[in-house]
Amino acid sequence: MSMGRKRKFKPDIPTHIDQLALPRGIYWDDGRWFIYTPHAEGGRAVKKTVAYKSARLSDLHAVVEAQLLGDRRGTLRFLFDRFHESMEFRELSTDTQDDYRRYAVALASYACKDGSALGDVLVERITTPVVQRLVETFAIGRDANRYQPALPATPSKANHLYRYLRRTLAWGVRSGLCARNPAVGVRQAKEVKRHRMPTPGAFEKVLAFARERGALPSHTKGSCPSYLAPVMVLAYSARLRGIEVCTLTDAHRRHEGIHGQRRKGSRDSVTEWDEEMVRAWDDLVARRSAIWNRDGRNFPVPLRAENRVLLVEQSGNPMAKSSLDSSWQRFITLALREGVIDKEDRFSLHGLKHRGVTDTVGNRGDKQDAAGHQSPVTTGRYDHDLPVVKPPRRR
Structure with missing residues (x-):
């Protein structure tokens, strides 16, 4: 078998490398080691850097061996x-x-x-x-x-x-796959806290828009999913995250109200029914029934109430949080395009929980119980109400 042409001596190759022992297929140029890899679209091969000046001869052999075996071990x-x-x-x-x-x-x-x-x-x-x-x-x-x-x-x-x-x-x-953790001691980026809570006016406009467009036939121009308006109501009234709305089941419907099963260490709570919440829940139940019984499909309905999820996909299966997020982004973009709200009034689905906590009647303790927070510090991040206090009195 031909071993190919003998390498020429290159004076700029690092002196700790034995050039006669270099593996085939690896080259040195411009301060780095590279190999040729096939172009993704079948064109000419392209250079791919695999190591730098400090690389040892054993490292270069390992690189070539990995390429031949298709192995990424150690990467x-x-x-x-x-x-x-x-x-x-x-x-x-x-x-x-x-x-x-x-x-x-x-x-x-x-x-x-x-x-x-x-x-x-x-x-x-x-x-x-x-x-x-x-x-x-x-x-x-x-x-x-x-x-x-x-x-x-x-x-x-x-x-x-x-x-x-x-x-x-x-x-x-x-x-045993790493000798050390180089991420320890790294300083994180400073984040700007943004709650993206809707103003009362923006919330009412978007909710009315969701009801109007949700009433249109599905998959028609300008329509939106019919479940978005009920989801908005439940997220606001019961102070729920999007994932907590997605995991509501028939077992969470109680005589006195909605049992909010919370995440991230928050305590569960029951939010008393009001007229809007009853309507929202019933709308989602009717939508689910229509999907499960569409065209006589006889969807296998779970017997246990805790297994009957309230919010479902068109397939009848439970709706994933990612699907709800995608649907919300398309809808809020439509609301901006239609001029329902201005760009500065755009809000997130999670912002509805902020709005619900802020609008809760009572003191900070009442709002903490309503949101299920373990700490009043957390409630302080959700409660954006500006307290009105009395001026001091001279003695």
Whole structure:
């Protein structure tokens, strides 16, 4: 078998590398080691940087071997995959697992200075300064250049990605896949607290718009899902998160009111019925029944009340939180386009809980009980009511 043409001596190759022992298929140029990889669309092969000046000869052989075997062992992407197969990951909630998978994709596909993907970098090459620069880049954004696409400034996303990376690396240390956790000691980005709570006027306008467009036939121009108006009412009146609305079942309907089963350590509470809440609940039950009995499909209805979810997809299955979020974004964008509210009045679905806590009659303790918060500090983040106090009196 032909061994190919003998390499010519290159004086700029680092002196600690034995050039005669270099593996085939790896080359040195412009201060970095690279290989040629096939173009994604079948065109000419492209350069892919795999190591820098400090790389050892054994590292270069490992890179070539990994390419030949299609192995990513030791890379950040490999660590992510192993973490997602672990028991620790399986014990997480479904929503957290979905979030972590998105974070893994965002980190693994992050373009480095040379255009290579962060997921292909060896974990042992990732240092604390590298993680710090990564957090700062996502936090303050980045303009596009020759090798890297532009990134918007997203401090919140930067911190989410950092916390996922820190947890994954910590698991890697415990599992023997990492020697250390370079994410420890990294400073997180400063986030601007935004509640995006609707003004009373904006809430009423958007709710009326949701009822108007929800009454139109499905999949017609200008229509929106009929469940959005009832969801808005329940999220506001019972001070519920979106996921808490998605997991309401027939068992949560009590004679005295709606049993709000809360997340994130909050206490459950029962919100007494009012006319709007009764209408919203009945509308969702009627919608669910129509879907389950459509065209004589005989959908298998769960016998136990706690298994009959109130909010369902068109398929009849429970609605995922991601589906509700997507539907809400399309709807609120439509409301902006139709001039129902201005851009500065845009609010989030979670902002309805802020509005509900703020509008709760009573003192801070009453609002804390209504929201199910363990601490009055948390209630303070949801209660945006401006207290009216008396002036001091001279003695």
